[in-house]
Amino acid sequence: MTDPYYQDDRVTLYHGDCLEITAWLDADVLVTDPPYGIDYQSGRDRDELAASIAGDKDTTSRDTALTAWGARPALVFGTWRIPRPERTHTRLIWDTKGALGMGDLSVPWKPSDQEIYVLGKGFAGRRDSNVLTCPPIQATAKNGRLHPHQKPVDLLWRLIDKCPPGVIGVELDERYCEVIASRLAQGALDFGSTS
Known part of the structure; x- marks a missing residue:
């Protein structure tokens, strides 16, 4: 199993091909x-x-x-x-x-x-x-x-x-994973509370 590229209490992001990484299948x-x-x-x-x-x-x-x-x-x-x-x-x-x-x-x-x-x-x-x-x-x-x-x-x-609820992302290109992770870490994308 591939480790997440980014993860917090609301979002998990994977870098790779969604046809090879299957963790996204756990989303709702x-x-x-x-x-x-x-x-x-x-x-x-x-x-x-x-x-x-x-x-x-x-x-x-x-x-x-x-x-x-x-x-x-x-x-x-x-x-x-x-x-x-x-x-x-x-x-x-x-x-x-x-x-x-x-x-x-x-x-x-x-x-x-x-x-x-x-x-x-x-x-x-x-x-x-x-x-x-x-x-x-x-x-x-x-x-x-x-x-x-x-x-x-x-x-x-x-x-x-x-x-x-529950967000799991997969991005093929690592440079865009960097952009996504940076925006998430800054709180630029608000996915609401965890409750």
């Missing part, structure tokens, strides 16, 4: 932003952020992890361009307020949303709209983005707030 809910299976390649000049995503040639990584997870509660970021995960029963829309990439330049619309799929049962809290409006983190490292597909804390907080 899965919140994941897996490779979508779209072979993402950024056309932007990037100084520090990766231009592609490991395992994004197809949905094998996503589907293998979800099979291991089973029918338990999960929130899975994704895209309409590929089939939704099996057992998806609800679709949430992250409205990015018009602030995503360029998209298909041959049409007069640009993307301004992402999908989040809800699987399993056990979510609770006030009944809200399935459209979550939240601006994304700015597109470049010099504007504050620390991960190529970083999600805003406000969005994740709104999702996690309706989930069962």
Whole structure:
């Protein structure tokens, strides 16, 4: 078994591939932003952020992890361009307020949303709209983005707030583990009380 990269009384973080590290299977809910299976390649000049995503040639990584997870509660970021995960029963829309990439330049619309799929049962809290409006983190490292597909804390907080407690993270790239561990150690991400 791999030792945690970071751990406190609320959060445990592992460095590695979630298909090899299985400790995350002990969590009560899965919140994941897996490779979508779209072979993402950024056309932007990037100084520090990766231009592609490991395992994004197809949905094998996503589907293998979800099979291991089973029918338990999960929130899975994704895209309409590929089939939704099996057992998806609800679709949430992250409205990015018009602030995503360029998209298909041959049409007069640009993307301004992402999908989040809800699987399993056990979510609770006030009944809200399935459209979550939240601006994304700015597109470049010099504007504050620390991960190529970083999600805003406000969005994740709104999702996690309706989930069962207990957070276990797995990150493939060690440089992002360092960022996550630093933010957690500073209390920058508040996951609530342990009671």
